Amino acid sequence: MKTQVAIIGAGPSGLLLGQLLTNQGIDNVILERQSGDYVLSRIRAGVLEQGFVDLMHEAGVAERMDAEGQVHDGFEIVVDGRRERIDLKELTGGDAVVVYGQTEVTRDLMQAREKGGGTTIYEASDVVLHNLKSESPFVTFEKNGELCKLACDYIAGCDGFHGVSRKSIPADILKEYERIYPFGWLGVLADTPPVSEELIYAKHERGFALCSLRSSSRSRYYVQVPLTDKVEEWSDERFWSELKARLPSDVAEKLVTGPSIEKSIAPLRSFVAEPMQYGRMFLAGDAAHIVPPTGAKGLNLAASDIHTLYSLLTKVYKEGRTDLIEKYSETCLKRIWKAERFSWWMTTMLHKLDKDAIETKLIEAELDYTLGSHAGRQTIAENYVGLPYDSLM
Ligand code: APR
């Protein structure tokens, strides 16, 4: 089998890249370890920056997102009961975010690929990347017990944090930066009307809480929990009562509870791998970096990598600009580190941390200062709506 670009992973990164390349007439094949249904069963975040929305338009898959996604002009930060609204539109001169679940983004991309006849090989096991430094790399994998070979010009490693692509970079070249936070987020999805039209991020002495949503009838809530907690220890009743305890009383009173339709604990991690290119292989999305979810940046950072990789591959195929290949990693990493900083900062400011007395006070003062200052709120807003994409030049 032969293609121009072999894409490893059918998450949002791989599917979005595939769609953009197909529209440019650049042939691509996606290899995915899981089944399509499994990929669609994963519940992830749902706050899209304008850059992401624009890419979905460019990919020609924006119809349902435009119809069902909700534009959010602001969100709230609550500190020990005090409510502060971050007016994104006013603070950024007109920008906003769109609330539309990642699962729906993935579904739309999968359907578009199916309709356009793009090849996706699901349940491909033992994917191995070969000859990355040569002009003819290839990928081997097993499908239905048969060993297959996919020859290609380039490989896009879109296979998430546990994928094989990053591990194909020799250890003496790859540098990994990592922090694992000593707590997780317990998330609940429920078919109940959201408690607020806008997202609420709450800092409380019992721990952080987040009120988010998927639609006017579906809510997504989170509470900070110790990493040692097991999801079985959290009945729905216990979750709702803990969430209410961390919200201002007027919000808690309005909260409509109901049976959870999904409940899980996710660890929080900051992670960056450098470089993001090795020979003819490029890493994109979670394969190269993870942010804690507090800034809603995970999916959006994947999109900015894809934007860069898409413009790079388009220039390679249409203009012969192979000189740009070396710029990929540096271009992506500049924006990634700024999003890592914002996500770490939001996490540090809003969670209950096991810090000494002086650091706890300093963090309280930093948050109080930032929320009380126009410049401070502007800094939060411009990072939340998304920093501009860097160009490859
Ligand atoms: N071979 C083939 N496919 C693989 C392999 C492998 N060895 N390892 C992992 N995969 C697949 C996974 O099954 C998954 O479907 O790669 C896909 C990676 O998808 P995601 O983990 O969703 O990563 P990505 O597409 O980069 O999505 C961006 O940012 O913060 C997050 O929640 C956000 O998941 C989103 C991510």
Ligand code: PHB
């Ligand atoms: C979500 O809706 O799942 C969500 C929203 C905002 C975040 C994280 C998660 O910061």
